[in-house]
Amino acid sequence: MSIHRLLARMVLAVCLALGATLANAQAQTNAPEALLKRLVEAGQAEKTDLLKALSETGDERARGWLEAVRDGKLAMIEDTGALVIVVNNRGRNWQIADALTGEDLGEMSRRDLQSLRVNNALRADIEGILSVIDLTVADPGQRLDAARNLLGDVNEALATQLQARLQVEDNGQVRDMLTNALAIYQVEQGDVEAVATLAGSLNPTVRAALNNAVNSDDPALAAAAEKALASIEQKLKLNRAAETLYFGLSLGSVLVLAAIGLAITFGVMGVINMAHGELIMLGAYTTWGMQQLFPGQPGLALILSIPAGFLVAALAGIAIERSVIQYLKGRPLETLLATFGISLILQQLVRTVISPLNRSVVTPEWMSGSIMVNEALSLTLNRLYVIGFALVVFAGLMLIMRKTRLGLEVRAVTQNRAMARSMGIKATKVDIMTFALGSGVAGLAGVALSQITNVGPNLGQNYIIDSFMVVVFGGVGNLWGTLIAGLSLGTINQLLEPWAGAVLAKIMVLVLIILFIQKRPRGLFPQKGRAAEG
Amino acid sequence: MATSQTWLLRPFQERSTQVFLGVLFAALVVVTFLHLYMPEDSALHVSAYTVTLLGKYLCYALLAVAVDLVWGYLGILSLGHGAFFALGGYAMGMYLMRQIGDRGVYGDPVLPDFMVFLNWQELPWYWQGFDMAWFAFIMVLLAPGLLALVFGFLAFRSRVTGVYLSIITQALTFALMLAFFRNEMGFGGNNGLTDFKDILGFNLRSDATRLGLFLATGIALAVGYVVCRAIVTSKLGRVSVACRDAEARTRFLGYRVERVQLFVFVVSAMLAGVAGALYVPQVGIINPSEFSPLFSIEIVVWVALGGRATLYGAVIGALLVNYAKTVFTGIMPDAWLFALGALFVLVTVFLPKGIAGLLQKRRQKDDDQPGAQEATA
Numbered sequence: 001m002s003i004h005r006l007l008a009r010m011v012l013a014v015c016l017a018l019g020a021t022l023a024n025a026q027a028q029t030n031a032p033e034a035l036l037k038r039l040v041e042a043g044q045a046e047k048t049d050l051l052k053a054l055s056e057t058g059d060e061r062a063r064g065w066l067e068a069v070r071d072g073k074l075a076m077i078e079d080t081g082a083l084v085i086v087v088n089n090r091g092r093n094w095q096i097a098d099a100l101t102g103e104d105l106g107e108m109s110r111r112d113l114q115s116l117r118v119n120n121a122l123r124a125d126i127e128g129i130l131s132v133i134d135l136t137v138a139d140p141g142q143r144l145d146a147a148r149n150l151l152g153d154v155n156e157a158l159a160t161q162l163q164a165r166l167q168v169e170d171n172g173q174v175r176d177m178l179t180n181a182l183a184i185y186q187v188e189q190g191d192v193e194a195v196a197t198l199a200g201s202l203n204p205t206v207r208a209a210l211n212n213a214v215n216s217d218d219p220a221l222a223a224a225a226e227k228a229l230a231s232i233e234q235k236l237k238l239n240r241a242a243e244t245l246y247f248g249l250s251l252g253s254v255l256v257l258a259a260i261g262l263a264i265t266f267g268v269m270g271v272i273n274m275a276h277g278e279l280i281m282l283g284a285y286t287t288w289g290m291q292q293l294f295p296g297q298p299g300l301a302l303i304l305s306i307p308a309g310f311l312v313a314a315l316a317g318i319a320i321e322r323s324v325i326q327y328l329k330g331r332p333l334e335t336l337l338a339t340f341g342i343s344l345i346l347q348q349l350v351r352t353v354i355s356p357l358n359r360s361v362v363t364p365e366w367m368s369g370s371i372m373v374n375e376a377l378s379l380t381l382n383r384l385y386v387i388g389f390a391l392v393v394f395a396g397l398m399l400i401m402r403k404t405r406l407g408l409e410v411r412a413v414t415q416n417r418a419m420a421r422s423m424g425i426k427a428t429k430v431d432i433m434t435f436a437l438g439s440g441v442a443g444l445a446g447v448a449l450s451q452i453t454n455v456g457p458n459l460g461q462n463y464i465i466d467s468f469m470v471v472v473f474g475g476v477g478n479l480w481g482t483l484i485a486g487l488s489l490g491t492i493n494q495l496l497e498p499w500a501g502a503v504l505a506k507i508m509v510l511v512l513i514i515l516f517i518q519k520r521p522r523g524l525f526p527q528k529g530r531a532a533e534g
Numbered sequence: 535m536a537t538s539q540t541w542l543l544r545p546f547q548e549r550s551t552q553v554f555l556g557v558l559f560a561a562l563v564v565v566t567f568l569h570l571y572m573p574e575d576s577a578l579h580v581s582a583y584t585v586t587l588l589g590k591y592l593c594y595a596l597l598a599v600a601v602d603l604v605w606g607y608l609g610i611l612s613l614g615h616g617a618f619f620a621l622g623g624y625a626m627g628m629y630l631m632r633q634i635g636d637r638g639v640y641g642d643p644v645l646p647d648f649m650v651f652l653n654w655q656e657l658p659w660y661w662q663g664f665d666m667a668w669f670a671f672i673m674v675l676l677a678p679g680l681l682a683l684v685f686g687f688l689a690f691r692s693r694v695t696g697v698y699l700s701i702i703t704q705a706l707t708f709a710l711m712l713a714f715f716r717n718e719m720g721f722g723g724n725n726g727l728t729d730f731k732d733i734l735g736f737n738l739r740s741d742a743t744r745l746g747l748f749l750a751t752g753i754a755l756a757v758g759y760v761v762c763r764a765i766v767t768s769k770l771g772r773v774s775v776a777c778r779d780a781e782a783r784t785r786f787l788g789y790r791v792e793r794v795q796l797f798v799f800v801v802s803a804m805l806a807g808v809a810g811a812l813y814v815p816q817v818g819i820i821n822p823s824e825f826s827p828l829f830s831i832e833i834v835v836w837v838a839l840g841g842r843a844t845l846y847g848a849v850i851g852a853l854l855v856n857y858a859k860t861v862f863t864g865i866m867p868d869a870w871l872f873a874l875g876a877l878f879v880l881v882t883v884f885l886p887k888g889i890a891g892l893l894q895k896r897r898q899k900d901d902d903q904p905g906a907q908e909a910t911a
Contacts, residue, residue, distance in 0.1 A: 324882075324883060328882065332697045333611045333697065333700065334882040335882075336611070336700060337838060337878050337881075337882050340831055340878055341835075341874070341875040341876065341878020342879060343875070344878065345872055345875035345876065348868065348871035349872075351868070351871075465701075465704060465708050465827065468701045468704075468705075469705060472698060503712050503716055504713075504716070506709075506712055507709045507712050510705050510708065510709040510712075511709060513702075513705065514685075514702050514705055515688070517692075517694055517702055518688040518689060518691070518692045518694065521692050521693060521694045
């Protein structure tokens with residue numbers, strides 16, 4: 001019963017809508033059609049007015065027509081007088097479409113077509129009209145873009161239109177942008193008052209306009225512009241500092257991610273795992289593999305690869321622990337060599353089985369792009385996610401080490417193995433679990449790294465030295481130390497980079513750490529008490 | 535203990551040194567004979583290529599002896615000895631570069647080709663003097679020695695030892711590698727120094743020069759071995775072994791541990807520099823890849839395979855691994871890293887004393903000689 005009624009209503013609605021569209025079309029095509037007709041016959045002087053009238057009809061095809069006129073692609077078929085838009089004007093026969101309906105009319109010899117002539121003045125006028133059209137669309141984002149495009153391109157005619165537009169514009173950002181566009185025009189005209197409006201803007205066009213004003217003949221204007229520029233420069237400096245800090249934190253969080261697993265295996269267990277970098281690489285390759293399993297769904301694959309990467313790396317870690325490390329207990333230098341051998345094998349394995357070339361990992365849509373804080377500062381999303389991810393992983397590890405039974409047992413075994421065993425803790429099991437945890441975290445780091453760097457067989461090698469540096473710098477056996485060391489090393493690196501260049505900055509950081517270790521051999525936060533004697 | 539011996543002559547009275555030197559000189563003589571007096575088509579003929587290859591192995595062997603000196607007798611696992619090797623190599627490379635003179639591609643009488651290419655107008659200050667052989671040869675010792683002195687002074691003074699020291703030596707060579715990759719450093723950047731023409735007036739491409747370099751390397755290895763042996767059998771060597779086994783106890787006994795460590799470390803770095811200097815004219819190129827951490831750690835595995843704290847073990851290890859590398863990379867290049875990786879694992883897990891350990895065990899079984907105990911770590 002109700003379904004019938006619903007159906008009936010729907011049919012009615014569709015009919016009504018159709019009717020309305022038809023009626024609308026009937027009423028509106030008249031005006032623009034006539035205008036277009038007149039346009040072809042009109043002289044150059046009249047054309048601008050006609051085009052403006054055309055744009056004011058509110059017809060959504062107006063934009064297309066204006067662009068066609070601008071590009072010289074509006075033409076008339078000489079025989080019939082019908083107006084067409086030239087879609088492709090290469091060769092002898094041009095592909096054309098009906099100007100009014102957009103219907104494809106096939107090809108026609110260019111001799112039978114008469115193109116509408118445009119000169120540069122007209123083109124400039126059309127540009128102005130087009131930008132004003134964009135200012136009236138419903139989407140505020142598009143309006144903002146249109147307003148931004150107007151900066152520095154305002155002429156006298158446009159200025160009056162903008163003023164009118166400012167009265168009705170209700171979006172604050174668009175208003176600001178329009179005001180700036182107007183103010184640039186006014187400054188160009190020598191208006192000293194308008195300089196004050198521009199003082200806070202970070203837009204490069206605004207700065208260019210002010211720079212021009214500084215060189216103007218009017219001393220008052222020049223002075224005002226200089227002042228405004230100085231305030232902008234100040235703001236820019238702050239923004240640049242914020243950007244450096246952001247890059248530094250992002251690099252730092254990568255270092256933290258890479259090093260935090262090491263902080264567990266090296267710092268807590270005292271095992272030097274040179275294959276740690278390759279565990280990171282395994283995590284990154286897991287992400288790549290998941291994306292091969294779920295083609296077209298990079299986001300889902302990425303989320304699934306977080307547990308998968310952890311598992312793969314943790315299992316690899318257990319295999320390493322059982323096969324090699326357990327036999328080398330208490331011989332750290334030998335452990336170092338053996339795990340280095342494992343790292344070589346893993347690298348070569350990936351090269352042979354998968355490929356020696358880098359694999360491309362897709363970044364899901366919700367991770368690409370950036371947040372624009374203001375004109376001078378935008379934060380790329382993927383780095384933001386990595387920072388967040390690093391903090392979450394760190395917090396998770398902290399919780400495990402502090403609040404769970406496993407964490408308690410790990411700390412007990414670390415501090416006094418014999419005593420812990422006599423209290424009934426299975427030290428061997430704890431070893432395996434700890435190593436698996438540290439390795440799994442390396443896998444997580446790999447998943448995150450796959451989003452911001454190349455996934456290749458050398459991925460791990462690039463991070464292993466840095467990771468050790470972070471752990472040693474922070475103080476072995478101290479997770480907080482690792483966090484602070486990682487973030488500060490990342491920031492220092494980014495601070496040095498613009499001044500010294502990327503490679504030199506890295507060298508300087510390495511030298512800095514080498515010198516630092518001389519000064520404080522146990523790192524930023526040395527362990528105290530009995531644990532320090534090990 | 536014998537009293538009247540001078541410390542440098544003491545090694546010659548050891549059985550192991552006598553055997554080692556005997557074998558080494560016999561090998562040098564045999565190779566020279568086979569190269570010079572066997573007809574080209576004979577199966578026993580040793581080609582100039584093989585002579586150079588053997589010379590390269592001997593350079594590696596000297597480098598391994600240097601690493602064994604610090605690792606075996608001082609307990610310092612240096613993962614950055616490649617840096618000293620490469621510095622010595624660069625010092626020699628700079629000399630060879632200046633010897634090219636105006637025979638380079640650009641024909642500049644003073645500037646090496648890469649500087650002309652980079653539009654440099656004059657020689658940087660640190661290139662001055664390298665046209666003189668004696669200066670360059672001193673720098674071969676001084677450059678790595680000074681780096682080791684400064685680095686070691688800082689490290690040992692603050693008692694950075696064990697794993698920490700290993701990691702920062704690795705960071706050191708990594709940092710140097712990055713630095714030498716930069717064109718602005720003035721060492722040829724990525725391409726390094728190459729295209730050498732002659733050394734001390736002898737053409738590097740002639741067979742006679744190659745044989746000469748091979749013999750020089752053999753002699754350098756012998757001298758280096760004897761010097762190391764002299765050090766480890768001296769009183770200083772005994773203190774150094776004491777540092778290795780119980781650093782804190784040695785310090786409490788009143789020895790200045792850091793001075794002993796510094797001395798041995800610097801000597802080892804200089805030996806590595808000499809090895810690098812002899813290596814460069816034989817392979818004809820030096821570039822930043824010699825600084826790579828992988829190379830440095832490879833040296834360690836030569837020593838580990840041969841057996842630590844024996845010196846001759848290091849030589850055996852270096853020769854074996856590098857021969858295997860030549861063979862492997864020739865027939866299956868992919869398999870080499872697998873083999874090397876497996877070598878790392880197997881040696882550390884199953885053969886902690888290396889090949890030398892096996893030899894000693896057998897000898898002890900044969901005649902239960904108490905003197906062999908000395909070299910056991």
